[in-house]
Amino acid sequence: MRATYLHGEGDIRLADTAEPSVRQPTDAVVRVVAACVCGSDLWGYRGVRGADEPRRIGHEFVGVVEEVGADVRTVRAGDFVIAPFVVSDGTCAHCRNGVHTSCVNGGAWGSTSRAGEALDGTQAQYVRAPFADGTLVATPGTPDPALVPSLLTLSDVMATGHHAAVSARVAPGDAVVVVGDGAVGLSAVLAAARLGAGRIIAMSRHADRQRLATRFGATDIVATRGAEGVTEVKELLGGIGADAVLECVGTKESMRQALDSTRPGGRVGYVGVPAGGPELPVGQMFSDNISVAGGVAPVRHYLDELLADVLDGKLDPGPVFDAEYPLEQVADAYRDMDARKVVKPLLRP
Amino acid sequence: MRATYLHGEGDIRLADTAEPSVRQPTDAVVRVVAACVCGSDLWGYRGVRGADEPRRIGHEFVGVVEEVGADVRTVRAGDFVIAPFVVSDGTCAHCRNGVHTSCVNGGAWGSTSRAGEALDGTQAQYVRAPFADGTLVATPGTPDPALVPSLLTLSDVMATGHHAAVSARVAPGDAVVVVGDGAVGLSAVLAAARLGAGRIIAMSRHADRQRLATRFGATDIVATRGAEGVTEVKELLGGIGADAVLECVGTKESMRQALDSTRPGGRVGYVGVPAGGPELPVGQMFSDNISVAGGVAPVRHYLDELLADVLDGKLDPGPVFDAEYPLEQVADAYRDMDARKVVKPLLRP
Incomplete structure (x- = not known):
């Protein structure tokens, strides 16, 4: 064979x-x-x-x-x-x-x-x-x-996107941000929609992926990244940040994007395989009560x-x-x- | 005045x-x-x-x-x-x-x-x-x-111990480990008992604090620390680790103690003010699906x-x-x- x-x-x-x-x-x-x-x-x-x-x-x-x-x-x-x-x-x-x-x-x-x-x-x-x-x-x-x-x-990908959403405890009406527009990120958009998210912001710079994200339930697209992306997300969400952020990349930058986009008391669900071993900034998590849950999807x-x-x-x-x-x-x-x-x-x- | x-x-x-x-x-x-x-x-x-x-x-x-x-x-x-x-x-x-x-x-x-x-x-x-x-x-x-x-x-302390237990989503019947035997750790024992934990292991090396932990609902005391403490905790819990661990100290060592004592899929609730800025090992968290939630108690x-x-x-x-x-x-x-x-x-x- x-x-x-x-x-x-x-x-x-x-x-x-x-x-x-x-x-x-x-x-x-x-x-x-x-x-x-x-x-x-x-x-x-x-x-x-x-x-x-x-x-x-x-x-x-x-x-x-x-x-x-x-x-x-x-x-x-x-x-x-x-x-x-x-x-x-x-x-x-x-x-x-x-x-x-x-x-x-x-x-x-x-x-x-x-x-x-x-x-x-x-x-x-x-x-x-x-x-x-x-x-x-x-x-x-x-x-x-x-x-x-x-x-x-x-x-893998749909169940992994679902794991991100479950780990971030996405609940009906939640404002959700999805970091990553690969197959897992797009699946996470679908998973968040399935769990009843009220607002789903997909972070994507590619027109084809933006279209698919929208088809899967994204209500908003943010094409910028870093501090600019965070500002744009917060503007969309009353200056506060998201209830839940689904991190579907696995780099230090994507995790920072996720944490910075989360409102105080909010939840990051992450499924991006940590590449290069980014560590989590516990000081920021502590001050703002941001939880981080997820991992390799069961x-x-x-x-x-x-x-x-x-x-x-x-x-x-x-x-x-x-x-x-x-x-x-x-x-x-x-x-x-x-x-x-x-x-x-x-x-x- | x-x-x-x-x-x-x-x-x-x-x-x-x-x-x-x-x-x-x-x-x-x-x-x-x-x-x-x-x-x-x-x-x-x-x-x-x-x-x-x-x-x-x-x-x-x-x-x-x-x-x-x-x-x-x-x-x-x-x-x-x-x-x-x-x-x-x-x-x-x-x-x-x-x-x-x-x-x-x-x-x-x-x-x-x-x-x-x-x-x-x-x-x-x-x-x-x-x-x-x-x-x-x-x-x-x-x-x-x-x-x-x-x-x-x-x-502060009782509400903070409660925040650790709520953040770790302690549920009836759970096996819980409490890291730290200060007033917050002891309050966390009480909080876990109040939420119906089935097993509460208090990590403490001091007889007076061990007594108070037991009075507050601890079912077991582990007086060792580090790898030895983890081994002892796992022996008490069928080799698996705890469903929920309440981290009530805030040092790199105590957070490691907490993460290493948690079973795959388990939850760390942490309220110890991070002293010296310990970062969290995302690789370990990812592989074992260990979530970390908590922070300054509201x-x-x-x-x-x-x-x-x-x-x-x-x-x-x-x-x-x-x-x-x-x-x-x-x-x-x-x-x-x-x-x-x-x-x-x-x-x-």
Whole structure:
């Protein structure tokens, strides 16, 4: 089968590798129907994070179960499944607490799990899914192919945007600012709208992303950044700042943008992977009672709820995918996303 | 009248000064019945924070209203009142949001308000209270003198401990750790118990404070610190860590103790004034989905609720005061608290 490997900075290649098979009785093997490239894949692609290259890459996918191990109970061959970007056993204390991302046996696709297993990168034709019961969620019946992009967003970006909104405790009527106009930021706009935000200010400098933000529920667009952006946000919000700010980038500058845009007593929900380790200014947070919550999104915890809304037609995050590539052109997908030519590329193996 | 002045490191003196009078129609003048010394007063006393000395000091008190300005509506001469440690106008957007500590016209006693007014330090015989309606809360009738210590805790420490617990969203059944065994930490134990915590681990190395923590509802005491303390906490909590940790000190070490004691997905509520500006490790918070909320406690927002419980006999935080001094001996009170001979000294003008 074909699978994607990161060889080094800017060097993505497809290669042949052995098809995976069931190794543990809790495994499933899944034929990938759609995968995609994530903003966090670009950190490796840009050489920001060192890695032992070449390594399998990709952590989002939906697919059809080919085979399951003897102990798998909740999915079976032929099921259409959504895979969160993190494997989880579903039974440890953290999984029971709804924090599947901290599963004692889990880990992200394309890395080594806490149990010491190499987890397949998912930009590939097939993936071996450990802890299939704890990780995968099957849809009832085979979904309409038109729903595949929306279902694929539940693997990461939509659930991550939702995590930002839940972490910032977005409530009906709230004034919300979203920092970041990538696929996660745009999903966060949709998540805030779904939770009933009264005002949603999307910070974006790109016309195409501004349009999508507006389609997803943004009531206002702020195209400036830094102190100027903060001033503009505050002018829109009676001089006070936002009740909730969703930080969807992960840099020191974006976190500062978020904190400075929050009203006293307000909440920052953050899901941008902290790049370069920005630390949080506790003095500012303390004086203004600004809380900071979030982190790596426990997608599995949110999947049932979000899936129900997608299947009911109430939630339509699919448009974050603005380009499709056959898996054979995965290197083009990385290049175009890196160049910000596309928001988020969908891959068809 | 007599009032307390900080002259410099370790130098607290009582001096004569003019009795305050109503200057604005929204002012009240209050005769102080009881005041006290706060852990944060010691930062100035220890020379950690520079100041233009000599300056009036103290920010907690209860008393009896002597006189009010023409526009004051909710308190009148003869009323027994509780003063939060921060003055607030009660009408600005932040006050309406319940974040009175960020009031656009407010400020802490003993400092200069955001409106540019010098605010009296409260370790004195009389205090001028600006924005009397927005700041002071009158008790129904004159309270039993035996209740004065408990009522005085509502000026700061009890309400601050409550803010830690509310910020950490302590819920019935939660496993809670309290870092810090000063008056605020002990109040946080009481606050967690009041909110229904199922397990409360107080971190304390002092027998007298351990006893008080237990009296206030601590189910376990951990006397070790650092990595050893974290290990002991986790052993008590099934290897997982606490649902909520209340950080009541404000040093880099205490915040690390708090974060390391929190389970993935758990919440740190912090009220220790950040001393020396410790920054928060966002990488750790992100990976484990640990939220950090809190700050300077908006006492005024909590006063009605806590006062009702004190008057009903359901909440008895008074025992945090383990020593009383006449105001004339305020220097002794500072010295004894600084030496940790007493947890919290009550002052009687």
